[in-house]
Amino acid sequence: MRDPSKHHSCLRVPVQAGLFAALSGCAGPLSTLTPSGRSAASIAGLWWTMLAGSVVLFTLVLVLFLLVIYRPGWGSRVSAARWVVLGGLVLPAVILIPLICYGLFAGERLLPLPGMTPPRIEAIAKQWVWTFRYPDQGGVETRNLLHLPAGTPVDIVVTSEDVLHSFWIPRFAGKIDAVPGHANRLRVEADQPGRYEGQCNQFCGVGHTGMHFAVIVDRPEDFAAAVKEAAANGEVKK
Incomplete structure (x- = not known):
């Protein structure tokens, strides 16, 4: 038994x-x-x-x-x-x-709070790279590396240059689609400085699993300098 x-x-x-x-x-x-x-x-x-x-x-x-x-x-x-x-x-x-x-x-x-005009960052998806453009910082760009100021709402304007992608930083906000020929807006706000991660959350081809990016949250007083330094050094994070 x-x-x-x-x-x-x-x-x-x-x-x-x-x-x-x-x-x-x-x-x-x-x-x-x-x-x-x-x-x-x-x-x-x-x-x-x-x-x-x-x-x-x-x-x-x-x-x-x-x-x-x-x-x-x-x-x-x-x-x-x-x-x-x-x-x-x-x-x-x-x-x-x-x-x-x-x-x-x-x-x-x-939903974004009314009556606010926060800083804007453009997130441009393309197989299998994210390009981030900072209009408020002279239009400089970084690839697969997103800088954000801590404690400040930021509008991420998301679009795509080829197929459908999806922008997602799980610890900051929900996801939003990156649609060719169309701009979607997602407002995010990071609580504190640190390193985080984001990714494409929509299957977009054979390289989808590698389409992720690093997120560096800076102190507000260091944000502008950090963005310009990253762009000048051509930093690309994978």
């Missing part, structure tokens, strides 16, 4: 490995769950709220399931129509309606 303890020990390894793999994806330079900006914090908050709501809903359904399994006849006095209404409409609505309301609230926070 098989020893249950050995069976549990065999299951423990893959379960622990799965939990470690899942938790390791919650951190790192491309993690949306370690936000470093106002918009990214709103997105992370929405994710955690949706996760909590789904856990509550799953728990309620699981409780009903266990009651049916371990207490035969439980709920038999409730008509089928009432089960459909209570279980199919009321139960999800109790969880989903608050989640929708919070989602709308969080979505409003992602």
